[in-house]
Amino acid sequence: MKEYDLIIAGGCASGLAAAIQAKREYPGIKIALLEKLPRVGKKLLSTGNGRCNFTNLSITPQDYYGNSFVTAVLGEYPPENIIDFFKSLGLESYSDSAGRVYPRSNTAASLLDSLRLEVDESDTDVFTDCEVKIVYHSDKGFIVNDEFKSAKLIISTGGKSSPAQGSDGSGYKLAEMLGHSITGLFPSLVPLTCGSAAVKSMKGIRANNAYLTVTDGKSSLSSQGEVLFTENGVSGIAAMELASFTEKAKVNGKNPVLTIDFLPDYSREKLHEYITLSVEKYPERAVDYLLTGVLPKPISAALLKDAGIYSGNCKFSDVDSSAAEKILNSVKSYSILLTGTKGYNFSQVTCGGVDTREVNESTMESRLVDGLYFCGEILDVDGRCGGYNLHWAFASGLTAGELK
Ligand SMILES: Cc1cc2nc3c(=O)[nH]c(=O)nc-3n(C[C@H](O)[C@H](O)[C@H](O)COP(=O)(O)OP(=O)(O)OC[C@H]3O[C@@H](n4cnc5c(N)ncnc54)[C@H](O)[C@@H]3O)c2cc1C
Structure with missing residues (x-):
C-alpha cells in the first residue's frame, strides 16, 4: 500500500x-x-x-x-x-x-x-x-x-x-x-438541435448580437450574443448558454421553443417605422435591400425568405402591411421548435x-x-x-x- x-x-x-x-x-x-x-x-x-x-x-x-x-x-x-x-x-x-x-x-x-x-x-x-x-x-x-x-x-x-x-x-x-x-x-454549453427543415433557410447564417429566449411553456431563459445556424440546429455562444435549460425541458416532457430577436436594440414599432419609411422613400428598389440598412445582407435575405418575401422582381412597393407584419415576426421573433442538444460529446x-x-x-x-x-x-x-x-x-x- x-x-x-x-x-x-x-x-x-x-x-x-x-x-x-x-x-x-x-x-x-x-x-x-x-x-x-x-x-x-x-x-x-x-x-x-x-x-x-x-x-x-x-x-x-x-x-x-x-x-x-x-x-x-x-x-x-x-x-x-x-x-x-x-x-x-x-x-x-x-x-x-x-x-x-x-x-x-x-x-x-x-x-x-x-x-x-x-x-x-x-x-x-x-x-x-x-x-x-x-x-x-x-x-x-x-x-x-x-x-x-x-x-x-x-x-x-x-x-x-x-x-x-x-x-x-x-x-x-x-x-x-x-x-x-x-x-x-x-449537458451544458453545447449547440441546440432542431428538425433540419426548421433552419433550412438559415444554414450558414451568423448573427453577432441576437437576443435568444428558450421557453418550455412555463418558464424561460434568455441570452444575448453570437448565434450560428447549422445543418440541424443552432450554435454560437448565446445558443449554447441555453442548452441545459433545453435539455431539462426535454427530460420533463416539454417541447422547448427558441425565439430569436435579430435586432434587439430595435423595438417592433421602430422597425415597423423603418420599413414603412423605406417603402415610401424607395418604392422602386429591389426588395432584397429592404433590411440591409439594419442587418447584414445574408441575414436579411434569409429573414425575408422566411417571411415568404422572395426576391426576383419584388420591389419595396410590393411590401404591404401584411408582408411588413411577417417581416417583423421573422426579425423580432424567429421561432424554432427544439429537439434537444448535441449532447455530452x-x-x-x-x-x-x-x-x-x-x-x-x-x-x-x-x-x-x-x-x-x-x-x-x-x-x-x-x-x-x-x-x-x-x-x-x-x-x-x-x-x-x-x-x-
Ligand atoms: C472544448 C472545451 C472548451 C472549453 N473552453 C473553456 C474556456 O475557454 N473557458 C472556460 O472557463 N471553460 C472552458 N471549458 C470548460 C472547462 O474546461 C471545464 O469546466 C474545466 O476543465 C473543469 O475542470 P475540472 O478540473 O473540474 O475537470 P476536468 O478539466 O474535466 O478534469 C478532470 C480530470 O480528471 C480525470 N479523471 C476523470 N475521471 C477520473 C478517474 N476516475 N480517475 C482518475 N482521473 C480521472 C480526467 O481525465 C481529467 O484529466 C471548455 C471545455 C471544453 C470541453
Missing part, C-alpha cells in the same frame, strides 16, 4: 491547482495525484479554441445562473487572484474587450505547462494512466484502488462533458461510494453534479465525510461561456487545496 497525506483524484484544471496550493500551504505534505489519462491536463489544451480563456475580469454568481454556493469562493478568489496565481507560476496574461482573460502567449499549452512544471518541481507523485475506480473511507482515512492510502482525499474528476478528454462521469460514482448524492445531470460543461448542500461552501470539504474535498466541475456548479468554468475550477481547486 502506498501511503500519502493527500490523494488527488483527477489531474486537470482543478486538481492541478489543488495540488499546487496544498504544497504551498503545507510544504512537507506527501501528495499523490492520480490521473486516468496518459498525461495531466489534456482538456485544458482545447479550451478557448486552444487559447484557454481561464477567467473573466467581471464575475458574479449570476454568471453561474445565480448559484449562491459559489459566493464564498468567488469572494476569496476573485479574478485578480486567479490572474495573480498564474503570475506566481510565471504565466502572464491579457484580457480582451469582453473581459475574457487569456495567457499572454495566446496558447493553452503555456497555461498547462505553468501548472505542470510547478507540480513536477514540487515533489508531488504524479501517477498517470491511473483511473480511480474504488474508494473506501474508515477512521484511518481513505483507501483508493486498494493500492493507495491517505488521510485526505480531493476528488477533482470533472463532469461527463467531452469524455474523450478524460471526464467520463466516473467521478460521480466515487462520490456516491462515499455517500454523496448527485443531482440531475445535463460536444458539450463544454456538465450542469448538475455533487449536491452542494452536502459540501461546505467556504472550504469545499464534504459535510458527510471528514477529510474529503471536491473541486471543479464535479460539483453542481456550471457557468456561462467566457472563462467562468475555468475560473470556478481554479478557484475551487485552490480552496480545496487549503485543506481547511
